[in-house]
Amino acid sequence: MKIAIVKLSALGDIVHAMVVLQFIKKFNKEISIDWIVEDSYKDLLKSNPHINKVYLINIKHAKKKKSFLALIKEFKKVLKLPNYDLVIDMQGLIKSAFVSKLIPSKQTLGFDKFSSREGLSALFYNKTFNYGYDKNVIERNISLIEFALSLDVNKLEIINKEPFLFYSQEYLIMGLSHKKKNILIIPGASHQSKRYPISNFSQIINLIDANFFIIWGDNNEKILAEKIRAISPSVNICDKLSIDSLISVISQMSLVIGPDTGPTHMAWALNIPSITLFGSTPGRRNAYITKTNQIVESNSKVNSFKIDKNDFSINNVSAERVVRLARKLMTK
Numbered sequence: 001m002k003i004a005i006v007k008l009s010a011l012g013d014i015v016h017a018m019v020v021l022q023f024i025k026k027f028n029k030e031i032s033i034d035w036i037v038e039d040s041y042k043d044l045l046k047s048n049p050h051i052n053k054v055y056l057i058n059i060k061h062a063k064k065k066k067s068f069l070a071l072i073k074e075f076k077k078v079l080k081l082p083n084y085d086l087v088i089d090m091q092g093l094i095k096s097a098f099v100s101k102l103i104p105s106k107q108t109l110g111f112d113k114f115s116s117r118e119g120l121s122a123l124f125y126n127k128t129f130n131y132g133y134d135k136n137v138i139e140r141n142i143s144l145i146e147f148a149l150s151l152d153v154n155k156l157e158i159i160n161k162e163p164f165l166f167y168s169q170e171y172l173i174m175g176l177s178h179k180k181k182n183i184l185i186i187p188g189a190s191h192q193s194k195r196y197p198i199s200n201f202s203q204i205i206n207l208i209d210a211n212f213f214i215i216w217g218d219n220n221e222k223i224l225a226e227k228i229r230a231i232s233p234s235v236n237i238c239d240k241l242s243i244d245s246l247i248s249v250i251s252q253m254s255l256v257i258g259p260d261t262g263p264t265h266m267a268w269a270l271n272i273p274s275i276t277l278f279g280s281t282p283g284r285r286n287a288y289i290t291k292t293n294q295i296v297e298s299n300s301k302v303n304s305f306k307i308d309k310n311d312f313s314i315n316n317v318s319a320e321r322v323v324r325l326a327r328k329l330m331t332k
Contacts, residue, residue, distance in 0.1 A: 279314025
């Protein structure tokens with residue numbers, strides 16, 4: 001059987017979808033799996049042994065250029081893909097559904113109109129699956145695959161999953177300690193309301209006897225990192241990392257602390273202890289809680305269907321609360 005998975009973006013969403021690969025292969029190792037993804041995220045997938053081939057598309061770049069011809073060129077790439085027995089759209093957006101429809105296949109499957117952020121996406125499938133959009137994202141993805149392939153995955157299997165992110169070359173971290181715990185701090189996020197305050201991160205660094213690192217993705221996030229170091233000079237700021245290097249760095253950490261953002265979710269994928277901080281986004285939907293992967297949520301009532309970007313309740317999550325949990329995780 002030959003299947004194609006469509007999950008174009010973004011970093012954390014792709015990570016949350018990739019967990020299904022090991023369960024598909026456990027069910028039937030002979031199933032061939034290809035993946036269609038935006039070019040900028042290819043390093044997440046390229047070294048995964050469960051993926052036969054990664055096909056790249058650049059819709060984001062074409063839209064940024066505001067070029068209709070560039071967009072058509074990207075869609076033509078999809079039309080030239082091989083024939084599949086099944087195409088599964090794990091994203092549930094109109095663009096991903098349209099891409100899925102263009103791929104030559106016997107069947108195209110996705111979430112139904114009641115289960116997707118963009119309900120019109122269901123019009124592009126010839127088979128749909130109902131599973132609440134507000135339910136846990138990991139369970140949503142696995143349930144879709146269970147439905148597609150008639151397999152069964154229980155919660156214990158998810159908790160005991162194998163790490164599923166791989167790097168091609170180990171990144172040598174300057175300042176890595178062999179005596180103290182190494183903790184990675186992630187100050188950045190896709191929008192302001194998801195970011196944890198600089199002052200709180202500095203308190204955490206000052207309250208825990210450990211070796212701290214900070215990662216950043218763009219100039220704004222680098223400024224945040226420098227502001228934290230200005231308060232807590234002992235912290236190490238990493239150079240800008242590729243996705244491949246980021247996987248390597250996270251795999252060498254004792255603990256990762258960050259908001260609801262891709263690199264924090266990568267810690268879960270690598271079975272590295274983590275604390276994910278939530279304010280304006282739903283914690284129990286966007287993370288899978290284990291003994292070593294924990295969440296801290298604000299008291300805000302969050303609507304999974306419409307994120308309030310003016311909800312800055314993450315600011316009310318105390319550093320002391322995070323420190324208590326961090327100490328507990330580092331003793332496991």
